[in-house]
Amino acid sequence: MAKKPFHRSRTVAKSRVNYVYSQTVSLPGTLNIEADALPSKIVLIDYNEANQTQVQLETPEECAPYLDTESVSWVDVSGLGNRDIMQRLGRVFSLPPLILEDVVNVPERPKVEDYENQLVIIARMVITNEGRTGFYSEQVSFVLGKHYLLTIQEEPERDCFECVRARIRNNKGIIRKQKADYLAYTLLDAIIDGFFPVLEVYGERIEDLEQEVIAKPSRQTLQKIYQVRRDLLTLRRATWPQRDTINALIRDGNELISEEVRIYLRDCYDHAVQIIDMVETYRELASGLMDVYLSAVSNKMNEVMKTLTVMSSIFIPLTFVAGIYGMNFNTEKSPWNMPELEWYWGYPACLAAMVAITAGLLFFFWHRGWFESFSTTKHD
Incomplete structure (x- = not known):
């Protein structure tokens, strides 16, 4: 074809x-x-x-x-x-x-x-x-x-x-005492072992991304997570068929592969399986980082909304007080028409009342724990 x-x-x-x-x-x-x-x-x-x-x-x-x-x-x-x-x-x-x-x-x-x-x-x-x-x-x-x-x-x-x-x-x-099949095993073993330094680098990158996601997530953090997931997918595509290749060398009775070399290939096969386990573990961690990133971004948005809500809650009663004394009813028409406008200390008293209301609200919010950050974690 x-x-x-x-x-x-x-x-x-x-x-x-x-x-x-x-x-x-x-x-x-x-x-x-x-x-x-x-x-x-x-x-x-x-x-x-x-x-x-x-x-x-x-x-x-x-x-x-x-x-x-x-x-x-x-x-x-x-x-x-x-x-x-x-x-x-x-x-x-x-x-x-x-x-x-x-x-x-x-x-x-x-x-x-x-x-x-x-x-x-x-x-x-x-x-x-x-x-x-x-x-x-x-x-x-x-x-x-x-x-x-x-x-x-x-x-x-x-x-x-x-x-x-x-x-x-x-x-x-013993490499120079063996035949060509042992040389082939040695090179295959070097190829399999070459995956471990690469995976070690990605393990460190995932640890750094975990800290970054928790401490200060950004759009660049999302791009890094996506790139790590793509790289691990490339490694997965290489390791799975490679494991099957080594297994075929062990299982199939080709005369070019001696029984002694097949025993060595079993160790190579074990390393390939270990690499696959590491790749799958890192892929799960990378997928988990994506969820953590979305949660961190959501928590960050909640922090912003909480700050705005607290500020609004403080200024609502102050706006109410200012609105009351901005109506300017004529006190000459009735003694009940805002007699505070005629007080000597009326303006300082109003400001003091506003400060007291603000302090009371801040104490109430602090006592309820609303000023604590929900997006930070404590490390031992």
């Missing part, structure tokens, strides 16, 4: 992936390179228990001699901006056109596919955006063979694999 290609606008700082579908129809297996895709860079790391070699390759054909050796060859391709290199990689690794389409036409839903002597894994990697809000998100594709692992990333500037490279370079742990 023909597919409509899709293009991703790079809004990395806001941690959203926008899908813009074009109206042109392309055949299955067509490589749709984005206009802003970065140039491809190929790095080969070949290692065994005794030695390791890391070289940057100019052409995909240079890695062909390493693929049939007993050592483990990790070919890391960063950047999808060169259609010719992608097609030549497909020929070198004997990748079917549909596999090449999945790894190049990003974004793709995380999944695992079994193709004869190769295992294809699509994953999504997130990295914290230092100094800014949001996070970086990109697709990472794995093509696992018997003695090699091909990884294809969207961008060459950043990833979470440096700790794995250091372990290979310094011969730390």
Whole structure:
């Protein structure tokens, strides 16, 4: 069936992936390179228990001699901006056109596919955006063979694999004693663990928003809450299928994944479940913040209305007194026509009565607790 290609606008700082579908129809297996895709860079790391070699390759054909050796060859391709290199990689690794389409036409839903002597894994990697809000998100594709692992990333500037490279370079742990499937597990584990720093940042942001919502809510606060909810939704969309992908690697008996590595993948699966729990918890907290914000705004409006009501209540009797003595009945016609107008101390007495009425009302309001703020909370 023909597919409509899709293009991703790079809004990395806001941690959203926008899908813009074009109206042109392309055949299955067509490589749709984005206009802003970065140039491809190929790095080969070949290692065994005794030695390791890391070289940057100019052409995909240079890695062909390493693929049939007993050592483990990790070919890391960063950047999808060169259609010719992608097609030549497909020929070198004997990748079917549909596999090449999945790894190049990003974004793709995380999944695992079994193709004869190769295992294809699509994953999504997130990295914290230092100094800014949001996070970086990109697709990472794995093509696992018997003695090699091909990884294809969207961008060459950043990833979470440096700790794995250091372990290979310094011969730390058991990675150089294991095969390519263990390398694939190690990289997947690094991707899963990369979610925790991002979630830690969002946990701190939610705590700050809780204080802001209670103390001084504003329109900017509402925008921040909305952005956090959108970012957490993006993380949720990445973590749920990723958990299913790891579960498929454990459950399906592919010969390229050994029983020992499946045991390690269970730990990776547990971390994925933990991430999902954290994402769901933070999403509930963010939704609760929206309710708290609306309550805080309502309380703020009640405070304003309470202040206006108190002021009006104070001036109502004063206006009544002023209205009474503003009628100016003629005292010569009747002794009952406001005799206070003829008093020597009439004006000071009227002002004193107004002050006494005001003081009495203020005491009454204070005694009833109407001056207490309902929108503030006490902290231990």
